[in-house]
Structures are given as C-alpha cells and as structure tokens.
Amino acid sequence: MTTTATTASSFDVRAPIHAIIPNVFDTMLGLPLAPARADATRPGDGLITGFVGIGGENVCGAVYLHFPEALAQQAAAAMLGLGAGETAADADVNDVVGELCNMVAGGLKGLLCDAGLPCAISAPAIVRGGDYSIETSEDVPRQKFFFDCQEHRLAVEVHLKTN
C-alpha cells in the first residue's frame, strides 16, 4: 500500500482515533489493539477496506479502515461468535468491516458535531483488493494511523477538510 503524506488539519483526529478504535474493537470483538509506529509497514496479503464518508457545511472527508484479510476474518469470527475452524462468508466479513467502520465514523462525527462542525455520515462501503492506495484532492488533510492486533496490523486513514 502506498502511504500518503500527512498534513495538518484544524480538527486533530489523533486523540479521538486512538480512543475510539481500541474501544470499538474491545467492546465489539474483545480484541485488544495497540498503537503501532506510523512508519511501520508489514508485507500485506489482500486488503479489505471499509470506508464511511463524512459531510457537512464546513466539513468533508472520510474514514478508511484497512484490514488485512486475516484480521477481517478474525473480526468477523469474533463478532459472529464462530467457533475455531469456522470461516465467515465474504458477505458477512464485509458487513462486519462496514459496521466497525460505521462505529468509528459515528464516534468521530459526534466529536465533530460537538466541536461546532455539524455533519452527517454515509452508509459504509467496502473495497477488496491487493496493493492500492486512497487518493483525494491535495487540499484535503489526511492522517494515517496503525494499530497492532495480535499478529495483524490495522491501518486507519482519516481524510478530513474543515473550513
């Protein structure tokens, strides 16, 4: 995956993301997450990316959660209560990744609204693939965060432009 440069945003998402994402994973999945170094990369297998758009009069952007396939499968198994050796169907994995992304974006949306930036969030969407990157307009500030979950690494991108 290509890592894009981080630029400053008037709404600092670092602290909210580091609070919201571990809480979502712990509450819904019982999976602990640990922040990882931002420049650390791991050879990836396939990716499943969930994303939710954020839009309002003075704010626009999106939240992207990039799951390695194995982590997405682990998350789906945890949420569905599957036993050892059971595998979640692709549609269920997509639903889990989308729902987790929706919860993260919902938490961020609440903080934006409370900060005087009323906005709405879109329904989640899913992208599956191998080596891809998310491109947006150059004037949209973007930040990228990494979390380790056991042997897997979750990448989180927040693209957020505020006026």
Next chain:
Amino acid sequence: MPTKVLSVDDSKIIRMIVRRALAAFDCTVVEAVNGEEGLARAASEKPDLIILDITMPVMDGVTMLARLKETADLKDIPVIMLTAESGRENVMHIAQLGVRDYLVKPFKDEQLVEKVGRVLSLKPAAAPVAA
C-alpha cells in the same frame, strides 16, 4: 403469548447481535431491514418493543419513529434507539424524539439485555452469550 421484539437495522450483523442478546429472554424476535419495512412489520406484528437503528437506507430510524408516533395503534410501542453517533448533540436529539431509551454503538450484549429488561420489565432467563 411470548414477548415480541422487532429489530430494525440494515446491518445483518447488528440484527444477529440483537437476536443473540435477546436469547437471554423468553421472547420472539422479528426483523426488518429499513424503516419502511419496519413500519409494515410493526403494524402486522404489534411488537412489545422496537429496537431501531437510526442510519438506514430507504427510510431512516428517525422517520420511522415519527411515523410510529403518528399512528394511533403503534404510538405507544416502546422504542430503544441504536446509534453509532455518540456526540452530546446527537444524544440530546435522540432523547427528545420520544424514545424509551437509546444505546450507542459499540455496545456489549449485556448492555442491550439490561436496557431491554428494564423497558419490558423482564428478567433474563439466561446470561447473554459474550461476543
């Protein structure tokens, strides 16, 4: 007649979690995938409780709730709202809609069981299965 709960959510996963949590009670769970279908099921099933997501395609939960409140034989069905949006303004808005209670995602099964039990004055027959 067993207690009947209507779960309205476009997410199959969340409907499954609701169903799993409510297995703690002696109740029947019926489902709908959006507000429009939820209204139809509410009219046909006359549930004792509706667990209602806010953000859904076709008809969202806020619109469905408003329609419920306009319908004489449905307006008194208690509603627990589910929301992924945790901000103060959102919570205050939900509280003003006439819902019995609300739950912010992410949530644990036990939290939903506690709220459903309180609204329906039911005690769980079994501990909810942890996610």
